[in-house]
Amino acid sequence: MSNKTVSKSSKSLPAIEKKIKFPEGVTNCYIYVILCLLPLVVYHYYADIVNVKYYFYVGCSIILFVLLFAYGIGIVSKKEKLNFGAGSKIWTNISAPEKLLIGFLLVTAVSTFQSDYFFESFWGNEGRLTGLFLTLIYGISFLIISRFGRLRERLLDAFLFTGNLVCLFGITDYFKMDILGFKENIVPEQFWMFTSTIGNVNIYTVLAAMFAAISMILFIAEKNWKKRAYYYITLSISLMALLTGQSDNAYVSMLALLGLSPIYLFRYRWGVRGYGIVLATFLSLILCTHYLTLAVPESFGLSGIIGPVAKMKILPAAVVGVWLLLVLAFWMDRNNHKETVSVWWRRGWICLIGLVCLVGVYVLYDCNVTGNVERYSAIQNYVLFNDKWGTNRGYIWRIAMESYQEYPWYRKLVGFGPDTFGLITYHKYRPEMLQFSGEIYDSPHNEYIQYLVTAGAAGLFLYLSMIVLSIKRIWMKQKENPLTMAVLFALICYWAQAAVNINIPITAAIMWTLWGVSMAACRDE
DSSP states (O other): OOOOOOOHHHHTSOHHHHSOOHHHHHHHHHHHHHHHHGGGOOSSTTTTHHHHHHHHHHHHHHHHHHHHHHHHHHHHHTTOOOOOSSOSOTTTTOOHHHHHHHHHHHHHHHHHHHSSOHHHHHHOTTTTSOSHHHHHHHHHHHHHHHHHOOOOHHHHHHHHHHHHHHHHHHHHHHTTOOTTOTTTTSOGGGGGGEETTTEEHHHHHHHHHHHHHHHHHHHHHOOSHHHHHHHHHHHHHHHHHHHTSOOTHHHHHHHHHHHHHHHHHTTBHHHHHHHHHHHHHHHHHHHHHHHHHHHOTTSOOOOTTHHHHHTOTTHHHHHHHHHHHHHHHHHHTTTOOOSBOOTHHHHHHHHHHHHHHHHHHHHHHHHHTSOOGGGGGGGHHHHOOSTTHHHHHHHHHHHHHHHHHTSOHHHHHHOSOTTOHHHHHHHHHHHHHHHHTSOOOSOOSOHHHHHHHHHHHHHHHHHHHHHHHHHHHHHHHHTTOHHHHHHHHHHHHHHHHGGGSOOOTTHHHHHHHHHHHHHHHHSOO
């Protein structure tokens, strides 16, 4: 991964061919700015954090668009061949995900123009600012990055450095230090809801999961011990940030990362070894965080399913035992120099995933259909689906689907209008929502239901198809490149948590940028 060999043929190339062309240079600068600065940008702390990051992202994107447009006009005015550094036929080799994205943008535009609330659909000002305007920004920047961007190790290193800052700040918030004074004007009852330079804990844990995914894959794949130490430290920080993030959403990302990464890692001996170290580290961090929590009584305390696990008396012995087993396994395998492992490592893991899924389906059926709730009292909050499930997500999802079912056929196809869920619920369910929880919901806290209701079945189908074909494209073209696979698992963490989270121009902007970078790595050179 850190190969610095230069071929003789590359040395003989003219200097002009080695220069980074303007579109590539400005696009790569844009990628650095979004990935490394957007997570840190704040103004009035949490009071306007979403708006500040929204304007920062949109402003940087518009500057990129203007610069590239001006460059293209300049080339045309000089009657030169239009070449942006990615081949003269820019759009002739468009990939399937890019085609689907264009279709998604067209559906979103149709949804906006047929909406009863055109202005609100265009700007998303009655929701989370993700109207047609921001969706177009996402889409255009994705297309530009996929054409002109470059995935480099130093880019991910810089992104992880930003991640260290964000996560360390969040960890100190867990211990109620508030070292930068972000919470001075927040009522004590809401201290736990906002953290780091991100804001809402659900959004913070999305970003922490993406940092964890990238650092985990790079740590396992890296051969240079200095770089590997850096990735290990970053991985430990991001995993601890997930544990202390006060959001059950984090467990969805952790389950996706730890559950799906072996399908990639278990092709190599270093992958199996590295995964074992990650698991042992994760258990150790649970124990370490528990002890630190006891030592600092002011801290919030581990929440969700991790809390009871951390308090288990057997956990210290389990952590020691796992590390001893790892040492023994490494010692017994010390003379085996084969890089690959048996295909049954992956096949066995896939069978395990299937078995876990079957057990999960049975538990859900037994609890929700058969009615044997008492069997699952320890995990009842996670497996019993009702209006209270997932901090009232069950209720929001129910009214979202009820609203969708009442649409006329054309709105079932293209939706009510981007980011107009808050208008639907306000006009139809306001008294019921106030009676149920005292809150007005402007998002279903599920991106896929959000797209179904606001962009219709066509919009959701195109978006999901884009995800599936992007994963396929990365796997087919880049599965031997740890950099691209690291980005892929960061995206998988986002897409998994999107099933219980909201689309907001903080983490979504990071996701779309990384998505574009992953497609850039796949394009034909």
